[in-house]
Amino acid sequence: MGNRYLEIFCREAEEHLASLQSGLLVLEKNPARTDLLHELLRNAHTLKGSARMVGLADISAITHTMEEQLKGMERGERTVDAQAIDLLLRGADAVALITSALMRGTAPELDVERFVAEYERGELGQHISAEPKEAQAEAHADTVRADVKTLDHLVNLVGELIINKKRLEAKLERLKEIGYALPDQHAATLGAFRGELEEDVLYLDYLIQELHGKAMGLRMLPLRTISDGLERLVRDLAQQLGREVQFQIVGQAIEMDRVLLEGLKPILIHLLTNALSHGIEAPDARAAAGKPRRGTVLLSARHQGNSVLVEVRDDGRGMDPAGIKAAAVARGVLDPREADVLSDEEALYLTFRPGFSTAEIVTDVSGRGVGMDVVKKNIERVKGSVTLSSEPGRYTQVTLQLPLTLSVLDALIVACGGETFAIPTNYLQEIVKVRAGEIDTLGSGEVIKVRGATTPLYSLPGMLGLPERREAGDATLSAVVLKHCDQRIACIVEAHLGYSEVVVKGLGKQFRNVRFLFGATILGDGNPALILNVPDLFESGRGVQRAPLSAEEVQAAQRRLKVLVVDDSITTRTMEQSILVSQGYRVVTAVSGEDALEKSAQEQFDLVISDVEMPGINGFELTRALRASEQYRETPVIIVSSLSRDEDKRQALQAGAQAYIVKGAFDQGLLLETVQMLIG
Amino acid sequence: MGDDNSYDIRTILTQMREEYWQALAEEESEAKETLECLVFTLGGKRYAFETHYASEVIRIPKLVRVPAVQSLIRGIFNLRGEITAAIDIRPMLGLPQPEIGPTGRILVVRGDNFATGILVEAAHGVQALCFDDFEPVAAGCGIKAQFLRGHFTVEEGSVILLDMEALLADPELVAGEA
Numbered sequence: 001m002g003n004r005y006l007e008i009f010c011r012e013a014e015e016h017l018a019s020l021q022s023g024l025l026v027l028e029k030n031p032a033r034t035d036l037l038h039e040l041l042r043n044a045h046t047l048k049g050s051a052r053m054v055g056l057a058d059i060s061a062i063t064h065t066m067e068e069q070l071k072g073m074e075r076g077e078r079t080v081d082a083q084a085i086d087l088l089l090r091g092a093d094a095v096a097l098i099t100s101a102l103m104r105g106t107a108p109e110l111d112v113e114r115f116v117a118e119y120e121r122g123e124l125g126q127h128i129s130a131e132p133k134e135a136q137a138e139a140h141a142d143t144v145r146a147d148v149k150t151l152d153h154l155v156n157l158v159g160e161l162i163i164n165k166k167r168l169e170a171k172l173e174r175l176k177e178i179g180y181a182l183p184d185q186h187a188a189t190l191g192a193f194r195g196e197l198e199e200d201v202l203y204l205d206y207l208i209q210e211l212h213g214k215a216m217g218l219r220m221l222p223l224r225t226i227s228d229g230l231e232r233l234v235r236d237l238a239q240q241l242g243r244e245v246q247f248q249i250v251g252q253a254i255e256m257d258r259v260l261l262e263g264l265k266p267i268l269i270h271l272l273t274n275a276l277s278h279g280i281e282a283p284d285a286r287a288a289a290g291k292p293r294r295g296t297v298l299l300s301a302r303h304q305g306n307s308v309l310v311e312v313r314d315d316g317r318g319m320d321p322a323g324i325k326a327a328a329v330a331r332g333v334l335d336p337r338e339a340d341v342l343s344d345e346e347a348l349y350l351t352f353r354p355g356f357s358t359a360e361i362v363t364d365v366s367g368r369g370v371g372m373d374v375v376k377k378n379i380e381r382v383k384g385s386v387t388l389s390s391e392p393g394r395y396t397q398v399t400l401q402l403p404l405t406l407s408v409l410d411a412l413i414v415a416c417g418g419e420t421f422a423i424p425t426n427y428l429q430e431i432v433k434v435r436a437g438e439i440d441t442l443g444s445g446e447v448i449k450v451r452g453a454t455t456p457l458y459s460l461p462g463m464l465g466l467p468e469r470r471e472a473g474d475a476t477l478s479a480v481v482l483k484h485c486d487q488r489i490a491c492i493v494e495a496h497l498g499y500s501e502v503v504v505k506g507l508g509k510q511f512r513n514v515r516f517l518f519g520a521t522i523l524g525d526g527n528p529a530l531i532l533n534v535p536d537l538f539e540s541g542r543g544v545q546r547a548p549l550s551a552e553e554v555q556a557a558q559r560r561l562k563v564l565v566v567d568d569s570i571t572t573r574t575m576e577q578s579i580l581v582s583q584g585y586r587v588v589t590a591v592s593g594e595d596a597l598e599k600s601a602q603e604q605f606d607l608v609i610s611d612v613e614m615p616g617i618n619g620f621e622l623t624r625a626l627r628a629s630e631q632y633r634e635t636p637v638i639i640v641s642s643l644s645r646d647e648d649k650r651q652a653l654q655a656g657a658q659a660y661i662v663k664g665a666f667d668q669g670l671l672l673e674t675v676q677m678l679i680g
Numbered sequence: 681m682g683d684d685n686s687y688d689i690r691t692i693l694t695q696m697r698e699e700y701w702q703a704l705a706e707e708e709s710e711a712k713e714t715l716e717c718l719v720f721t722l723g724g725k726r727y728a729f730e731t732h733y734a735s736e737v738i739r740i741p742k743l744v745r746v747p748a749v750q751s752l753i754r755g756i757f758n759l760r761g762e763i764t765a766a767i768d769i770r771p772m773l774g775l776p777q778p779e780i781g782p783t784g785r786i787l788v789v790r791g792d793n794f795a796t797g798i799l800v801e802a803a804h805g806v807q808a809l810c811f812d813d814f815e816p817v818a819a820g821c822g823i824k825a826q827f828l829r830g831h832f833t834v835e836e837g838s839v840i841l842l843d844m845e846a847l848l849a850d851p852e853l854v855a856g857e858a
Contacts, residue, residue, distance in 0.1 A: 160761050419745055464747035507756070509794040510765050512856035515748045520756060520763045527742050528758050570771075570852050574750040 417466025
């Protein structure tokens with residue numbers, strides 16, 4: 001029985017704490033608004049009373065102190081300043097900590113007794129880490145609580161309904177064909193029947209769309225549900241960093257899929273932390289630069305077509321392209337020659353590269369949390385894109401473009417390597433026809449002109465490691481032009497099969513972050529089709545030195561080159577195998593050093609790629625054994641290992657290996673480059 | 681007439697009761713000795729696992745290949761709206777991989793984390809295998825024995841019992857990075 005009341009109390013407390021928090025923050029901005037005090041008092045008072053009712057003495061003591069302080073402010077005996085507000089907010093935080101611990105049934109992460117004692121004396125409880133408490137969606141009298149799982153299930157069922165409707169539509173098409181084959185008088189009857197059926201399906205379609213809209217609407221929450229906590233975050237950070245900041249939020253009512261909002265929150269926290277720690281200057285520095293002492297951080301959200309634009313903009317020091325380039329070169333992220341040809345706009349995007357950070361001093365603030373590369377990854381994961389714009393000394397603006405929902409998206413269906421894939425249309429620029437004569441070579445890759453712009457050309461099956469069916473001669477090829485972060489690539493596909501609204505399904509727990517894949521859908525014929533994760537294609541395009549298109553010629557030359565891949569991990573084996581096979585090498589795999597020795601005795605390989613740590617003899621011993629044999633004295637050996645110490649590399653070279661690739665930095669391009677360097 | 685009838689019923693009832701008790705007794709003694717298993721063919725040999733792992737046996741639908749994953753994941757298929765993987769576990773058991781023909785089936789099994797479809801060359805249905813005929817796998821049989829618990833010797837030959845717990849928990853089944 002106690003539990004039930006506790007739960008009710010905790011829910012109630014949540015509401016009061018949320019309004020206490022937002023009220024206090026408004027009060028801090030406008031200390032003159034003493035009219036707010038009354039409402040705040042009411043919140044504190046109710047909380048105190050309820051806490052007493054359920055016998056929570058600590059909460060009642062804390063809220064009592066809060067009440068007394070608020071009363072003092074109302075009577076004008078206490079000044080309304082940042083310090084006083086801070087004290088009240090700490091109190092609210094402590095209550096939130098205690099209630100959330102109660103809900104979980106665990107002990108609060110707070111020395112309650114000590115806090116209560118200190119708090120009564122009016123001291124700040126510095127030892128509590130204030131977890132910004134976010135407000136719940138306002139509870140209205142005419143709403144019901146629904147289980148999120150039930151909502152998700154409902155949306156799934158509507159998805160199934162859409163798939164089923166698609167099947168009905170496909171059947172209607174077949175009925176039309178059947179009608180053509182019939183003698184006229186029957187065809188007329190069938191035609192009339194088909195017409196009626198078509199109308200029914202059309203009406204069903206309308207109903208399903210309506211239902212889908214409503215079902216999705218149930219999962220939508222306003223941005224406000226996450227932005228309340230952000231205000232608190234900015235305020236605390238500004239205090240900590242000694243910045244004066246005005247934080248504005250525009251478009252709090254914009255609604256987004258709950259799942260998306262959950263993903264968005266950590267990203268916003270990171271961007272705001274960046275804006276305060278790297279963007280907004282110290283007040284004196286701002287004044288010296290002729291800017292207002294108080295900086296402005298703006299978080300805004302608005303609809304644009306079928307997506308939501310979320311912008312974080314600060315009027316701080318901006319991003320300096322030259323500085324970013326220099327830092328990238330210094331960190332080895334960028335080649336100096338590459339840096340010269342990079343435009344200022346492109347330079348900004350260097351901050352997205354893994355391992356990049358321009359923070360000169362690693363502070364408590366900028367040194368923790370995720371980097372920009374993680375921001376980009378997370379945005380891509382929810383099918384969004386991110387753009388940067390900045391003017392040094394003036395502003396920095398990060399714009400996130402997010403879909404309204406993740407459960408249904410518009411896609412182009414393409415045939416590739418004998419399979420069907422869906423490409424989300426938000427990455428699609430256009431579909432082009434390419435003749436072999438229009439393909440140029442640039443560096444090691446191939447390019448075509450799309451609307452005058454030179455665009456890298458790849459073969460989609462080649463990128464995905466699927467079998468290619470390419471006809472020789474000047475046949476016309478179909479290519480899809482994809483865009484991502486101001487970049488364009490063209491991918492050759494076998495055919496495009498039209499646009500379709502697809503229901504996104506997860507691949508289940510057997511598949512974690514699988515490269516190239518965003519999810520799957522089920523087509524009208526009941527078969528699954530994979531949905532491509534386009535950013536991965538761009539990454540793969542950068543990694544592959546050689547465009548798979550020209551692989552044909554290479555293939556002819558390499559037809560007889562055989563590689564032995566030795567690794568006890570099936571994942572590594574398979575990865576290496578598919579990379580090499582896609583480039584036309586013949587590959588045999590071995591699961592251990594012993595296995596490799598046995599296989600290498602049976603046939604002659606041109607190259608051996610081996611892991612180091614394996615059960616039985618290790619990679620070094622294998623290399624030594626190979627070197628000792630007549631057959632393999634000259635055969636190149638590449639060691640691929642997760643051991644990155646110089647000592648290991650030395651040992652590999654001593655054993656007679658030609659190259660050493662560290663698995664952590666392992667990418668397709670590097671492996672292929674090394675292989676090509678050694679055996680061509 | 682009525683008397684005759686009631687007499688008849690009483691006999692029948694007694695008979696039924698006896699049969700019931702007898703059946704119960706049989707069931708009890710059998711439950712100690714047999715294991716309900718789904719029996720199937722892999723690499724030309726008979727294998728089995730306990731029926732409670734299997735949720736269904738289906739004909740092989742169209743499998744859609746997944747790029748850039750380990751070769752044992754042969755593809756995905758639509759299991760009533762759920763995307764499910766079809767896996768070829770024969771390499772894990774060190775078995776040859778003869779082509780899976782028209783007798784091929786998918787055994788849908790449920791592990792702790794996910795459901796997956798095991799491709800088999802043929803499925804032979806559920807059999808109660810007797811523990812008296814069971815011989816556990818000898819220790820030190822190497823990697824290949826990692827997923828085996830032992831074998832039953834039955835009339836048709838040998839049936840190897842898989843360790844589904846170990847098999848389904850094996851990280852090699854999972855694709856992608858954590």
